[in-house]
Amino acid sequence: MTDPVQDQYEAYPYPGRNPVEESARLVTGSPSRVLEIDHYLFGGQRDWNQPFRVLVAGGGTGDATVMLAQQLHDKGVKAEITYLDLSSASRRIAEQRLAARGLINVTFLNGSLLDLAAMGLGGFDYIDCCGVLHHLPDPDAGLVSLAAALAPGGGIGIMVYGEYGRAGLYPLQAALQQLAGDMPLAEQVTLARKLLPALPVTNGFRNNRFLGDHQRGDAELVDLLLHRQDRAYTVPQLATLVAGAGLRIASFIEPLRYDPGLYLTDPALAKRAASLPMLEQAALAEQLAGNMKLHIAYLSHSDDTVAQPAPEAIPLFIDWEAATIARAVQQQGGIKGAFDGLPVTLPLPRQAPAILKLIDGARTLDAIRQQAGFADWDSFMAVFRPIWRALNGINRLVLRF
Known part of the structure; x- marks a missing residue:
């Protein structure tokens, strides 16, 4: 980052946060919810009894650091979190926010993520880099540096601007x-x-x-x-950036936004779009939607890190309650909402409420199948598949094994 950029964040720490508010709310979002990390990067199978090393690269005023520290503390994980940022003013706010919560498992460092190799910090199981790469003088070098700092099997959660x-x-x-x-x-x-x-x-x-x-x-x-160093990415440009670091896009968040079928009402066009490779589908969806101002994604060195529905999988809601969503689906016939001003209606099968109310974070999909009265897995999946596409697609439902 250039000196004017560093000076900017010293004068105007970003985002604006007041540590006093920590007693009233926990700022959450993607990437870096622990349930997401497990689902998208570890196939829903990470052993959380094992230590977990985290780097927040470009920690700013602390949103990701606070969220990760609090969630890992609540989960009882033996976590080692490193916060890294150029701005001392931003770091002070982040430190005050962590102190207000009594969270002490964070090491604070001032510096550039471009210098990670020289810092000798070792390998990280997870790296958060949210809103940083697009402000670097060389984003490609930045992502290469992050990729080199991963432990074997680790992954990265990023956010970059969408063009x-x-x-x-x-x-x-x-x-x-x-x-x-x-x-x-x-x-x-x-x-x-x-x-x-x-x-x-x-x-x-x-x-x-x-x-x-x-x-x-x-x-x-x-x-x-007023930013002096700022660029945005299309999906193909982001894919090039990721591939240049030897990484793969495990998944975009929210996945449904990157499905062109969401925007194509003509069945013949939707069928043609569905035949495209995943990244080409995502690029087409971005062009059709026209409103993606951010790209949030999980990155990995490996293929197939995302959990998939299976009888032994346990579905988990993110920030939703089963009875409430089941009741809403019963009343509306599906999910209704909006993606940055774009109204979205996702019809669901009539059996969906009966399935949704059984999702309690403990039952497996096979147990839910039996309790919902489905005779076999195939008949259950015929109903659950559109539920999964919709709710995982809006990043409200993930899996744990």
Whole structure:
């Protein structure tokens, strides 16, 4: 990262967080929920009685570090977590947040992820790198550095910007740089806030309803509009970045967003799309949707790290409660929601509520099959398969063996 970028995060630690709020909420999200890590990178079979080494590369004000530390503590895992960031101001906030929770299993370091090889930290079972690679002078070198820091069998959770959902942003960044790039950063913030409501009605950023982070605070405005080093990726560009580091995309999050069948109502077109390789399907879905401002993915050196439905698999909800979702599906006939402004309706079989209410984090799929009254596995899967596509597709249902 360049010196102006480091200076930015010293002046405006990102994201804006108040350690006092730790008593009221735990900020969660993807990547790096422990249930996701297990499902997408370890086939739902990791032995959590074994030690778990984590690196948060570009820890910022601590969202991923706090979430991982708290979840691993609650799970009783013997975890060793390393936080790494260039910004001392961001690190102080992260340290205060961990201290507010009484979590002590984190080592804090200032430095660049590009220098990991020289740090001698050893191999990590999991690396979180959320919102960092796209701010590096050389993202390819950054991901190569992370890949080299993995322990055998380990994996990475990343978030990078998506190009199409950020339409209109980069011309505005360039305009602000031209108008105010020689000003102190605080004065640039003031000018940007004056400019935004006066943008022409034809301005691309003004018409992009997917970008609103700048409305939350000054740190968010600086990160979005005044960043000196910022790029975005299409799916093919991300795939090239990942392959260049000797890694594979285990899964995108949420998987359903990368299924072109979600956007194609014509059966013949949907069939043609379904015949494409996985990454080509994802690229097509991104082009059709047009609103993906982020790409979240899990990466691994190996193939087939994602858990798949099997009789002995235990389904687990992420942040949902079985009775509530079963009741909602009963009333609506499926799942209704939105992906960044895109309304989504996912019809489910009429037997879905009876299956969903049996998901308790302990029953296997075969036990659920028997209790739901299905005579054999094939007849059960005919009903469960669309449930799985929908709920795993929106990242609400994973598997554990």
